[in-house]
Amino acid sequence: MVTFLVRRFARMIFVLVVTTFGALVAVTEWGDPFKIIGDRMQTPEARAMLNETFGLDQPLVVRYLRFVGNLATGDLGIDFERRRPVFDQLAAAAPNTFRLALAALAIQVVFGVTLGIVAAWLHRSFTDMVITAAAIVITIVPLFVLGVVLRHTLSGVSVFGWEAFPLIPRSIGIETSWLQDLFLPAITLGVGALAYTVGLARGSMLEALGADYVRTARAKGLTERKIVFKHAARNAMIPVAELSAMQLGALMGGSVMIEAIFQYPGLGYLFVRSMNENNHPVMLAITLYSVAAFVVVLMLADVVTAWLDPRIRTGD
Template identity: 80%
Template structure:
């Protein structure tokens, strides 16, 4: 297990370093962020001074080494627009994205696995056909379409006098709670990823239910509930756990599309605003943070999968 962990950590570090270099090239090498500030065109002298101030006058490889070194100290640069440390902007947005990711993942896993187990248990029945058809329909529906429909259908609506879903676009001067801002994007993300979990859980459960050890457990006189949840569900959840880890990594990194649709103040919406401002340090920090978080979650998923099935680390 020690060698398995060491390989996974080394792979994660390598991917983060390579991705950081690619992000630095993509963000800083295309276009001059100081050509326009506000409505005014900057002189070459002013742009040269700004480039020197923010370290953009150094060679690419030097900037990369400096940036990687600063990552370990938490120095992600200064925001071009508001002259604030980028780490402060991430600290404000990351908890919102984490909250959104966890709620969306809970919807995806709890509802998706439950529907998948029911469909597998009642395979080839009307219930199975209905669940599978609904899952496939949701799969082919673009997330953008689903998000816009949910936003237009529910934003500004009240439930028993409580404005559960605030109006989008946001109105100036009207305050909303974190729960009001969270509900619609969490439902969109959870339902959008639900179909994959349903189909995967159903297929895994069907495969496990046909295994010899399940027939042996039934022959011993165990109840169907115990066979289903204690013996079958654990092995069937291995691919679901891997998918959930991928989904969690992507969601925690910031789902740009959904956060932009609902103007949810997470990492994705921060990235969109930074693109509009051509704000290199924030764009780069969000990209590196998202990739690093995604890789770490995948690494933890590999470790969890190896713990659930020792054969994986044996033949890795």
């Protein structure tokens, strides 16, 4: 088990190093961030001074080593646009993204697992056909199309006098609660990934229902409901748990497209604004956080899976 953990940790460090260096190269190719500040074109002298101040005149390798060294002290740099610490901006946006990830995952798991189990239980029935067909249709529809449709359909709609879905684009001076901000992007992300969970839960459940221990349970006279939900479902949920861990890791890094569509104040929307401003430090910090969140969650999922099934760690 120790060897397995060391290999997984080394793989995680390698991924972080390669990704952060690639991100630094990418934002460098994005262009000079000080060419235009506000609506004014900067003089070559002013641009040279700003590049020197922020160390952008240094070679790429030097800038990367300095970036890695600053990470050891928790320094993510200074925002080019507002001259604020990047860490403060991530600290404000990350909880919103984490809340969105949990809400979307809850929708995906609760409804996906329930529908998958029902479809497997009623295998080859009309209900199974409807659930399977709906899952296929949802899979075909691109996520951004679903987001745009929900935005145009529900934006500004009130429920019993309460504006459950705030108007988008946002109006200046109009304050909304975190729950109002959360509804539409969480529904979009949750429903978008629902089909995969339904298909995986249904397939795993069908496999479990054909296992020997289920036949034994039936031979003992247990009710079908008890067999399905107490015995088969428990074992069928292992692949769903692995998929959910990957989904959570990806969502914790921020969903750029969906957060931008709904102007949700998370890491994804912050990244889009940083791209428009050519704000290198913020883009780098969000990339690092997103990749780190994803690989850490995946590593934890691998560790738990290896602990449950020793064949995984011995075969690594």
